[in-house]
Amino acid sequence: MTRDLSGTDDGVDDETYGAAELSTVLPKASFPDGERDPRRIYAAVRDELMLDGNSRQNLATFCQTWEEPEVHQLMDDCIDKNMVDKDEYPQTAEIEARCVRMLADLWNGPKGAAAVGCSTTGSSEAAMLGGLAMKRRWEARRRAEGKPTDRPNLITGPVQICWHKFTRYWDIEHREIPMEKGRLLMTPEEVLARCDENTIGVVPTLGVTFTGEYEPVKAVSEALDAFEVKTGLDIPIHVDGASGGFLAPFCAPDLEWDFRLPRVRSINASGHKFGLAPLGVGWVMWREETDLPDEMVFWVNYLGGNMRDIALNFSRPGGQIVCQYYNFLRLGRSGYRKVHTACYASARYLAGEIAAMGPFDVVFDGDMGRGIPAVSWQLKAGEDPGFTLFDLADRLRVRGWQVPAYTLPAHCEDQAIQRILVRNGVSHDLCSLLIDDMKAALAHIEAHPIAAPLTSEEASGFHH
Numbered sequence: 001m002t003r004d005l006s007g008t009d010d011g012v013d014d015e016t017y018g019a020a021e022l023s024t025v026l027p028k029a030s031f032p033d034g035e036r037d038p039r040r041i042y043a044a045v046r047d048e049l050m051l052d053g054n055s056r057q058n059l060a061t062f063c064q065t066w067e068e069p070e071v072h073q074l075m076d077d078c079i080d081k082n083m084v085d086k087d088e089y090p091q092t093a094e095i096e097a098r099c100v101r102m103l104a105d106l107w108n109g110p111k112g113a114a115a116v117g118c119s120t121t122g123s124s125e126a127a128m129l130g131g132l133a134m135k136r137r138w139e140a141r142r143r144a145e146g147k148p149t150d151r152p153n154l155i156t157g158p159v160q161i162c163w164h165k166f167t168r169y170w171d172i173e174h175r176e177i178p179m180e181k182g183r184l185l186m187t188p189e190e191v192l193a194r195c196d197e198n199t200i201g202v203v204p205t206l207g208v209t210f211t212g213e214y215e216p217v218k219a220v221s222e223a224l225d226a227f228e229v230k231t232g233l234d235i236p237i238h239v240d241g242a243s244g245g246f247l248a249p250f251c252a253p254d255l256e257w258d259f260r261l262p263r264v265r266s267i268n269a270s271g272h273k274f275g276l277a278p279l280g281v282g283w284v285m286w287r288e289e290t291d292l293p294d295e296m297v298f299w300v301n302y303l304g305g306n307m308r309d310i311a312l313n314f315s316r317p318g319g320q321i322v323c324q325y326y327n328f329l330r331l332g333r334s335g336y337r338k339v340h341t342a343c344y345a346s347a348r349y350l351a352g353e354i355a356a357m358g359p360f361d362v363v364f365d366g367d368m369g370r371g372i373p374a375v376s377w378q379l380k381a382g383e384d385p386g387f388t389l390f391d392l393a394d395r396l397r398v399r400g401w402q403v404p405a406y407t408l409p410a411h412c413e414d415q416a417i418q419r420i421l422v423r424n425g426v427s428h429d430l431c432s433l434l435i436d437d438m439k440a441a442l443a444h445i446e447a448h449p450i451a452a453p454l455t456s457e458e459a460s461g462f463h464h
């Protein structure tokens, strides 16, 4: 470097980027030796975050990327709140307990029963807890009958990765119903074909990650009722309502998927998805106290009373939970319905426009009664438009859009699909700009034919 730094003393008046501190490469691997100016380091760190891209244009994520200013303010107010410390922050603990009662009401828990549940860091932790409770209850039943407990299995449709983690971490055989061409969800018949005395539970997903569709909870529940009459085996349902748990109650209130069905013993949902809270909160709820085995509960003192502690984590930030409570109070049922209905309308608009473009078949069109506000599509079968969905995704990146393309899981690996998640803040107008960019991308590809189309292995993208 030829620059003369002799005149630079890094005083308070130095212009941010003119200061000597920001005229070098900052440490990346070894632990820094000394202090630096907070204003300049803030600028450097914030600048690096630009390279993350713009989350609002990330149409892959289910998680919230826009929040009201009051939520930002509350997050700041709550920076010191630790959920584990119910004695130090009793009011934050009380707010969590209120959210649990509100969710028991929203998901039609039995009238008069105590609400049983807790916040988690997200649906993944909630799924671990819900799954573990099923395993423990199954073990207790088996032991009471003098039968072995060494070969538990869990039945799911095509699930989110958290259920692969659950079955692997806790040594459970995962009987995942593979997709078939023309059947991308679980069906009652496919579930029954896999049930036996070692089945700890069945997990339907309300909003399958790959397409956005709801699995048929009620039909599966009725099939398991008939199975119990025939075999005496009482197999519980845990609903993965990561997305749907905060959508169906507002936008498909007649759909029976929750505690209205007696066989549904537990439910998980992501507060930070359609619960509209900032990143870092999920919920798990049990139907009744007997559905949560005692050995999973640690009782802690709080405000002179006792409170359950059921988390996998110890210390955990409280702001997300406080903001979840803010959202419940701020929006209520009608507010949530309004926000989500706008998303469904945008999804339907996108589906119509995408279907009209020519090369695509819409797989799921964002129908409120059938799934979440998402659109998924594939290339028309048997036609070669001269590009792959991965090429289209790649082209849209030029304008900052992240529209993931991915192949389906086992049995349908050769089928590529592309998906847009419409969440709060993905406005109708923004969708119209995206459609313009999709048309421009197709025109570009037509004008500059692709010699070697991108494959799923080469494409980047994360779609869970």
Ligand SMILES: *Cc1c(COP(=O)(O)O)cnc(C)c1O
Residues within 6 Å of the ligand: 062, 121, 122, 123, 124, 125, 160, 162, 205, 206, 207, 208, 209, 240, 241, 242, 243, 270, 282, 464
């Ligand atoms: C997102 C998602 C999960 C995982 O939820 P996190 O809150 O991200 O931990 C689990 N299941 C389904 C169906 C999901 O969509």
